[in-house]
Amino acid sequence: MLSAKNFSPRQLSALTALIISIPVAMGIGMLQKSWEATIISFVIVFTGVYLLVDFIFQQFIYRKIKLIYKIIYRTKASKKEEMYYKYILPQKSIDEVREDAEAWAVQQKQEIESLRKNEIFRKEFLQNLSHEFKTPVFAIQGYIDTLLQGAMENPDINRRFLEKASRNVERLANLIQDLDEISRLERGELKLNKRNFVIQDVIREAYEGLFIKAEQQQISFSFKKGCEQPRVVFADKDKIQQVVVNLIENSIKYGKVNGSIVASVYNTDEKNVLIEISDDGMGIPEQHLLRVFERFYRTQEGRSRNITGSGLGLAICKHIIEAHGHSIHIRSKENVGTTVGFTLDARKDQSIQPKNF
CATH class of the missing domain: 3.30.565.10 (Histidine kinase-like ATPase, C-terminal domain)
Known part of the structure; x- marks a missing residue:
């Protein structure tokens, strides 16, 4: 169903000019009792109103809309974008512009939500990474400190502590190896030999x-x-x-x-x-x-x-x-x-x- 809200600015300008020029031209024609006067006045009024309304749309409405689009795309307009603003954007209806703005708002909301989730994930990841490293590092530190404080003189104790320290070093090495592997996997560097x-x-x-x-x-x-x-x-x-x-x-x-x-x-x-x-x-x-x-x-x-x-x-x-x-x-x-x-x-x-x- 045809609706004025789906018209482009130029279509709205033409519709407005038509609505105004028809009664004005008919009135002039009745006063002059001449079809020629009716047609000439219709053309003049239609052209004048169309140009005026279109000028108002372009200068006071679509200049603002163009600014909104630049804000949406967050960039200085390239030549291609300037062509879009000059020739394509004026053909869009107000409803289409509204839909573009709503789609942008939804996208922004999703991006913000994604950033929040990523921030939570980053914090949890750092906490977990700290925990995984801290446990073996503190254990190794404890064994070495005990040995340096005199336990090294006892063969039974120093061997047992060195073995425990060695197991924690191995745990750290495995952790670093797994971190390196998962980093390569996430970068898409895994080569499969199927x-x-x-x-x-x-x-x-x-x-x-x-x-x-x-x-x-x-x-x-x-x-x-x-x-x-x-x-x-x-x-x-x-x-x-x-x-x-x-x-x-x-x-x-x-x-x-x-x-x-x-x-x-x-x-x-x-x-x-x-x-x-x-x-x-x-x-x-x-x-x-x-x-x-x-x-x-x-x-x-x-x-x-x-x-x-x-x-x-x-x-x-x-x-x-x-x-x-x-x-x-x-x-x-x-x-x-x-x-x-x-x-x-x-x-x-x-x-x-x-x-x-």
Whole structure:
């Protein structure tokens, strides 16, 4: 439906001139009793009113609107923008200008909200980073100070303290290495060497490498019934092994004594394979699930168990899986357990044959 509020300034100028010039021209024509006088007066009045109204629009309204647009774009107008202001902007209706201003306001609100969230995240990140560095540094400092104050003369004590200091140095080194890796991942510097391999082999090797830790907690491992059939995926084997090791290690850390870890592998379709690692451990409160893939993020329950680690494991897993063009997800319930899953590309060719267990 045609509405005056959708007219451009020049259309409004023409409409205004038409409304004024028709009765004026008809009045002059009736007085002069001449059609020629009517037509001439119509042309003169229409032209004069149109030019006047258009001039008012351009000088007193669209000059202000042009200033608003410059403020919106926060920049000195380039030649291209000046052409836009001169020829395109005057064709816009007032409603279109209002919509542009409202869209800009929404964008600004979103940017401000994003900056607030980033500021909160930055503060939390610095606090967590400080905590992760402070613990081993203070421990090393304490051991060295004790040795320098006389304990170095006792062979039993100095060896034990040096071993503890060495473990904390190793923890610092691992933390720095993980920070360096996640920085490269976030910069998009990860290079993938994709090939076909059996994902069950990688899962089994990862568990075998962590068997001693699992045995200390008496945690068993198995494949879910029906998932034993070898599934071939196309991915970077070393990086995926790193992901699986992180997930199984977390299941051991946050698992319960005499607990279990179950691995599941499914063909979701002809192109994708779903891998899930589940445990029956302490679980994660629902309010924390959206943040577990953040760097250094840990729940209070997790921190209270004094579990060592860089706190970057899940964040690294997320970046590796996303670099493969896939996603990672988590499901968890307190005192029931946690399941972390991710997808990968299925086999791309027949270059390898699956091995039977």
